[in-house]
Amino acid sequence: MSIITAKTLFHFTQKDALINILGTGFRPTYCTEFGLENMEDALKEMMIPMVCFCDLPLSKLDKHINGYSWEYNGTTHQSKQYGSYGLGMSKEWGIRRRLNPVTYVNPGSFLLEFAGNSANELNRLYNEYEDRWEKDPTDEHIKNYYNYPLARGISMGVPPMPHNYQTFFKLQVALLNSLATLGYMKPYQNATTGQVYYDEREWRVTVPHTRRYMGGVPSLVKMGDQFVPLIGHKEGKVYDIDEFKKNIADYYMFEFNADDIKYIIVKDDSDIEDVIKRLHELPNKYSSEAIHLLTTRILTCKQLREDF
Structure with a gap:
């Protein structure tokens, strides 16, 4: 109460x-x-x-x-x-x-420092691995499978997920969640x-x-x-x-x-x-x-x- x-x-x-x-x-x-x-x-x-x-x-x-x-x-x-x-x-x-x-934050608070540092670092890593994924030599059909899920062909099966995409995808999810947290500050x-x-x-x-x-x-x-x-x-x-x-x-x-x-x-x-x-x-x-x-x-x- x-x-x-x-x-x-x-x-x-x-x-x-x-x-x-x-x-x-x-x-x-x-x-x-x-x-x-x-x-x-x-x-x-x-x-x-x-x-x-x-x-x-x-x-x-x-x-x-x-x-x-x-x-x-x-x-x-x-x-x-x-x-x-x-x-x-x-x-x-x-x-x-x-x-x-x-959550109300003051400019010099530890909370804002922690949240800002996390989002900034995730954003840098995301951009770095997005560039790696775009330059990845993986076959274009496999790239399209993961870049455009709505266009996936059923007959193609599920190709192995390239390592660069695994890291890129995980960073994407982490960055989205970090930004969602900032939306409540x-x-x-x-x-x-x-x-x-x-x-x-x-x-x-x-x-x-x-x-x-x-x-x-x-x-x-x-x-x-x-x-x-x-x-x-x-x-x-x-x-x-x-x-x-x-x-x-x-x-x-x-x-x-x-x-x-x-x-x-x-x-x-x-x-x-x-x-x-x-x-x-x-x-x-x-x-x-x-x-x-x-x-x-x-x-x-x-x-x-x-x-x-």
Whole structure:
């Protein structure tokens, strides 16, 4: 039992997005992660597909929703406004769906040093063995068998895995897992504005790096003026980010049922009737009993400000 953190995970957005979530579940979106210190340039600016929540108590949500200002080094700054519409999901649901609290790191911490050194070294080794594999004298048919699994011929059988590919593949998996770990890290404080990100109490879930081919949703890194997959990108190729977004919708939606919802947050009283109406319009999603249950869980931002 916790006496500090909420038992609810909140996600805030805009009204139409709230209705979409109620209909189809949470859809991970590509978020640009500003670079952590100690990372090589190739790993500093990344886009990672994720869904974010916070476990702030109801009494602390107003500033999270509407933003707040602060002074830092003689300058006034304004925080992000996350939207006046949201869902409060049970923390049990979040744990079942493998969400995790973000790890906040300081620039000079041992944790960031260890994580950065590991990712940097794996990235160097991966690039080295990728080059070795490309130059490997192995027969092209065998190379294609391992490079393009979806095009494998059944009659060909399974050729022995070349040594260079074994090492290359293991490094690829290790690097993907290392980068996935970095996706759950965030600076404790913004070095430029002084904003303390730790106050957001963020939980998140990222798209797992398990589908290497069909349905793949890679993390992206900045190369020149475009974002490209860190693993397997080809110089000069333009990548269709919309294809990756479609794969998210096809394979990686985070669904729930009415019992998982603890709160529906709307901006004001005028939204309540419309949200209930649109719940009824969702095809085959909620029973009448479930909608009745959800209507009892609607709160307005005004109630959050005045009653909690």
